[in-house]
Amino acid sequence: MSETTTDPATASESGGMDDDKNRGFSAVALALGFVVVGVGAAVMATSFPDRAGIVPITVAVPMTALALFIVISETRHLRRPRRSSLAIAIRTNPFLWLGAFTALFYLVGAVASLGVFGAALAQVRGRQPWRLVVPIVAVTTAVFFVIVEVLLGESLYRGVFLERIS
Structure with a gap:
């Protein structure tokens, strides 16, 4: 031995x-x-x-x-x-993920950040296949939008970029 x-x-x-x-x-x-x-x-x-x-x-x-x-x-x-490795550090550092979500939320708003961040989290952190990630993220984002915007009648934050476009 x-x-x-x-x-x-x-x-x-x-x-x-x-x-x-x-x-x-x-x-x-x-x-x-x-x-x-x-x-x-x-x-x-x-x-x-x-x-x-x-x-x-x-x-x-x-x-x-x-x-x-x-x-x-x-x-x-x-x-x-x-x-x-850098990939493991990115995948496992919760502060990087929290910072990325905060920046994404500020730039593109609630709905877009939920979709993009959810897909990135499931793909990079969870190593899930895209055929599973895309439908789950699409349904989750749509349900979130319907609950907040349609049922509750509350407007969601649109982000700096989306505010400038409209």
Whole structure:
């Protein structure tokens, strides 16, 4: 039996197993924080008067579901050692994803960002096939639009680019 050891001097450069586990634990901790915030927001929103709780619940429920998905996904991946690369960093860094969604939301608005971000998240992070991603994202985006714009009669944020076009 041969035993392999990792040189501490090169472990951080090569993205050793400990670095990957630390990143995974950080993602799990952050996702668990989002679960707590999402559940708390949903519970608080139930006590709001009239329709005031609709938007917090609309945001809290999917956020909590996605955070739980990240917890499950990351805990599964913590068991496997990973190599460091830019693709893995992009795929696993929740702060990059949150920043990308915020920028996309600001630029193109709620409906377009939901569609584009949902497809990117499922494809890049979840590695799902396009034939599965496209219909699910299209239906989810359409349902979101119908609920907010049609049923609730609320206007969605259109984004900087879409506002300038119209």
